[in-house]
Amino acid sequence: MKKLINAPDDVLVDALAGVAAAHPSLSVNIEDRYIVRAGGPTAGKVALVSGGGSGHEPLHGGYVGYGMLDAACPGEVFTSPVPDQILAATKAVDGGAGVLHVVKNYTGDVLNFQMAAELATDDGVRVEAVLVDDDVAVENSTWTAGRRGTGATVFVEKIVGAATERGADLASAVALAREVNDRSRSFGIALTPCTVPANGKPGFELGEDEIELGVGIHGEPGRARGKLVPAKELAGIALDAIHADAPLSGDVLVMVNGLGGTPLIELYVLFAAVADWLSGHGVRIARSLVGNYITSLEMAGASITVCRLTPQLAELWDAPVETPALRWGR
């Protein structure tokens, strides 16, 4: 294992110290493990709180700021945060209008956020939770824990963040978050595994010409192993799977996301292939992101997320945002 760290067990705390030193706009509570806006809670605004295992940076801490999250709760690498820190963050950002938990659909995240929500409710905070489950690689059946939450999390946090900034109440924030999630689908492809620092060994092994199709963001193997084929074909595999699950049409927001170890030049090559596929299917790219937005440590590979836009969603997407990882309009 080769990593720019001090010690495997210190990664999270050291990284949080780095976040604190790098971003004066954020306030990092290293003791309780949460990141909030330096300004403190916004009175009368519905607060957006998200969190999950670390190793997905910039998610979630990099999305704390005006127009997006109010707080992020980073767990250990690839491990759900614990109820205590979620509770502390929830109370820290409650502005009196209630708190919305944006939870990626993993049993661990769901259970820990659920326990935190119960505790917060006991303490008189109004809390709602929305599950993000956009990954079409996992079929959503009673035979699984349900779809994983992946790329759509970025869209939900941005769009609902804009709405709450404008005064959306808790109920409509919940409804909007569900709408964005329902309109979004993702598919991920891994070229290499990644190594959890505390573990020290790669999560799986791959041959020189092998890839994992349908991976999530926790270094786990995918639904199936495949051969490394040209980017054009990989884009087709991902978009066919998305299209089969929820037919694409009209204007879309597309994210070609690097999993952490893939150079940007390759993401642009993949984006070109995605653009070809979409135009070939009469779908228009109205908005897009290309880069590392929700990662899996140093894993090489990419995920493609598509959201079928409405004029309202596009307008909220364009609204000003000011976070370390996503910024425009101010």
Added chain:
Amino acid sequence: MKKLINAPDDVLVDALAGVAAAHPSLSVNIEDRYIVRAGGPTAGKVALVSGGGSGHEPLHGGYVGYGMLDAACPGEVFTSPVPDQILAATKAVDGGAGVLHVVKNYTGDVLNFQMAAELATDDGVRVEAVLVDDDVAVENSTWTAGRRGTGATVFVEKIVGAATERGADLASAVALAREVNDRSRSFGIALTPCTVPANGKPGFELGEDEIELGVGIHGEPGRARGKLVPAKELAGIALDAIHADAPLSGDVLVMVNGLGGTPLIELYVLFAAVADWLSGHGVRIARSLVGNYITSLEMAGASITVCRLTPQLAELWDAPVETPALRWGR
């Protein structure tokens, strides 16, 4: 070699197609191999043109836009652009006030930009060139081609871009660029090699506990091979080298830059170590960047760049910028 590409020889063209599809704010000339602002040349403004080998994304194409570059000329991966494309880009963005070539100090880049400048001058375009050479790993002697240009390129492009946006003339743009370069120093560390697509093999080999100290951004080995030590020590090695070359003090702009394959969480761990070293030496981090800004394909590792700020430089750094990779203030 495992890459998200279609064919090794198509990487640059395919990536440029992706850039064109992803960024409506840019106009990409795939035939002549350059990227300019969609708006066309800004009349009366000194135009900023940079370029170099590809594989360093987001440099340079990701920095084309308001407040930064007017044009970028991407060569093949790790290979200087050719005079023809530099000439074409130079003419495309000339707004009548002259064109400044920002050239990273590599023999190939220097010679190709030099030839392009001669041709442009023959065609009646006023052209000046500034060399960026901030890498302290290479001693600047008659026994070398001089220092390499690395991280400071981002600072020069941002700060001089802001000044030209405000109407700085060619002479003062040159002077400002030299000032930023003179006040900046960098040092890079590699944990893994990287593979040029057209080559197919890693540029060098490293043992499980080995690193390369003093690497540039072209997948080349560094000045020396070392052992993988904790991030705190690596920060010390880099900053001691920088400090020995140009003593640090006062307010600084710091960039902890990922070389392409290093996850953001590790860059934050390194940033914390950098912040510790600086505060221990009475140096104040006034501005900072953490992320992948000038990369070496999928190489794992990081570079640290420090610029000793003046109030004027800090103010120009804060000025609005609107490019794919760097954006604030609008």
Added chain:
Amino acid sequence: MDASTFRAWIVEAAQLVIDNADHLTHLDAAIGDADHGINLRRGFQAAVTMLAETDPATPAAVLATVGRALISKTGGASGPLYGTGFRQAGKTLGEDADVSAVQLGAALRAALDGIRQLGAANEGDKTMVDALGPAVRAYQAVVDAGGDLADATRAAADAAARGLQETIGMQAHKGRASYLGARTIGHEDPGAASTVLILRALASATAGLPTEGRAP
């Protein structure tokens, strides 16, 4: 079975989890995200520390403390699940200073119900429930047949081990492993494996014997 024996159980369980952390993580790498051993080690170390700090007087207080510690420190799916299990178990024991074999049986049953209610897993879903379910039944059978605490906990541990073996043939329907679908068949479930360790620790604590699986 008094508070000190309950504490001995948890200390022993923590030691077993630490000794087998890499193995649990290795099992999780195959069908999950390679952190189960890391998570439980963190959780049980916190539980032991909290017991030492607060020194709870009753069996119920010991289990409540352990449950809180696991929930606060473990993270992942297993933290809330095991934590809830211990808390529910503790709630059945009231203020008693000494707990009978029958009472422990009810406590184990409450742990199983709590975990099943929170995680909604049925036996056959390839989870810790596939080890704990059979264990609870085996324990009850021994007690009903008049067996003592040591016999019953031993039977529970053995039944859990058999349940763990059963998980190899199962396809996961709950937790991260379910994402891998049929690829999960042929692997032990990490949580079932850790349940075996915890029940082995219980058996040796009640019998006052050394546990198998301890690192030398």
Added chain:
Amino acid sequence: MDASTFRAWIVEAAQLVIDNADHLTHLDAAIGDADHGINLRRGFQAAVTMLAETDPATPAAVLATVGRALISKTGGASGPLYGTGFRQAGKTLGEDADVSAVQLGAALRAALDGIRQLGAANEGDKTMVDALGPAVRAYQAVVDAGGDLADATRAAADAAARGLQETIGMQAHKGRASYLGARTIGHEDPGAASTVLILRALASATAGLPTEGRAP
């Protein structure tokens, strides 16, 4: 030596560069950035194409075309350097349809001067100049001794090869390799190696013989 022989030289040089591209890149990987073979292959392929398209009539026009093509397509340091070398060489040949051994010597000298002026490299700096410099001198010596074109170009190629060997012991002071300082000692210089190929091609083109180093 007429225009068709000059074209034959370049076609042969292109073939040698293509056959040895991986080797040149491999040399560049050791002390540079692993692209010299890729660059020169791209450049010489463009040169051959441009010669076929424009079919220049005089030796001077052939060299000018090759120089332009190398500058336009090669990239890197070697593109402008080799391109300038060919262009400067061409400028010495005027409109002549046939070039003497003496004229070619002056052309090679002009190429060396052009490369040295642009790159500011001295012999000993571990560059292409360490192959081309000795080659130009050896060529001149043969001509001065009354030798013919074939002898002179053969001598130039052999001297370049010896110069290449000399670069192994040198520390690079120019180009990317200079960044590696003493680590460059013990490796051949890629550009010196490609210069040997280009001069070998010249020797066989003038002698009308097959060149050593061609892939079978």
